Amino acid sequence: MNDTIEILRENLGRALWETCTMVGIATLVGVVFGTALAILLFLTQHRLFTPNRIVNEAVGFVVNAIRSMPFLILLVVLIPLIQLIIGDPYTPTGGAIALSIAAIPFFARVAESAFQEVDDGLLEAAISTGAPVRQIIVGAVFPQALPGLIRGIVLTIVSLLGYSAMVGTIGAGGIGDLAIQYGYNRYETGVLVAVVLLLVAVVQLIQWVGDRIALKATH
Template sequence: MDTWEILRNNLGQALIDTAYMVAVSTLIGVTLGTLVALVLYLTQNRLFAPNHVVNAVVGFVVNAIRSMPFIILMVVLIPVVQFLVGDPYTPTGGAISLSIAAVPFFARIAESAFAEVDSGLLEAAVSTGATVRQVILDAVFPQALPSFIRGVVLTVISLIGYSAMVGTIGAGGIGDMAIQYGYNRYETGVLVVIVVILIALVQLIQWAGDWCARKATH
């Protein structure tokens, strides 16, 4: 089987598997990561609900997960993924591992975006009698949106890289294809094509993210 035949038979499904894993983990990571970031932000900011104990505990869990290299985290999570979905060596199993890695990663990015909001603006909003919910939705999120968007882009690009690592345990995607054919079968052409696709994909995502961030800048 030559390089082009391998690509024709396997590349389409590999890209679909990678897109699935990255999309699912991005959705879960951004959603839950934003909630964790809000907890960290609100329990640290004196204008809202400062609580050093909660902030320290949540921060410790976030840092503990982030401190683990993804390849190690993925191996540690195999029993958990197996319990949840039965077979950890599938795109769904890979998506779960990616999601768990994405949540603390994006949480810190979102927390930094929220922290960049001008404190004077928040104090003015609070002084007018605005509730915490109103301040978050009408002041914090709109002002933090450009940085928030850039954080989402950074997360997506990182997850694309992580998804390639999922291939090392045979969970599908372009990483799995690169290992099976490009490395194990010495098909250098397959590796070259996958690298070119990854570079083009990352460039496209970065361009789209920068464009959205500029549009959202006040």
């Protein structure tokens, strides 16, 4: 028990910071680039804009190809690329890059679904006014899709927290690394229990906050 407390006291703060950094960077990158991909997929698929089957299917294929790979396999595949970019893939920065690449297609599909739920009647009314596509996206699509986007961001963060634990299997830091190095390799069951309880509490908090924000954003 004393060993568990000592391990947590010395390492938990650093591990939490590394996890928050990785997940925060990946969420930001995933939301920005995933939203851009979602807009492209939405515009090239929707009958009211500029349908382009070739572009839509090509982008959709790449998105689905990355999404179809289990994250642990994707992580291993990305190690040479990450090593080329930053030199050492076995760091929180390397973990953030891997998580970002996983987050982009994940959020792209979530955001695309949110955009597709926007009422066609509203879009037709906006188009009939002669508004440009950019103005329609910003003034009509985003406000109506906002609750779904917020829930999608929450879902992305929760998923990335789970993925970040897998990053620990290659020694890239975070609470997953703490659980593997001390809880599993050194048979400190108390560390594993503490990490699991902490993850459950964090996920519950994120979900609760996200649901409240999405509820307020619902029109």
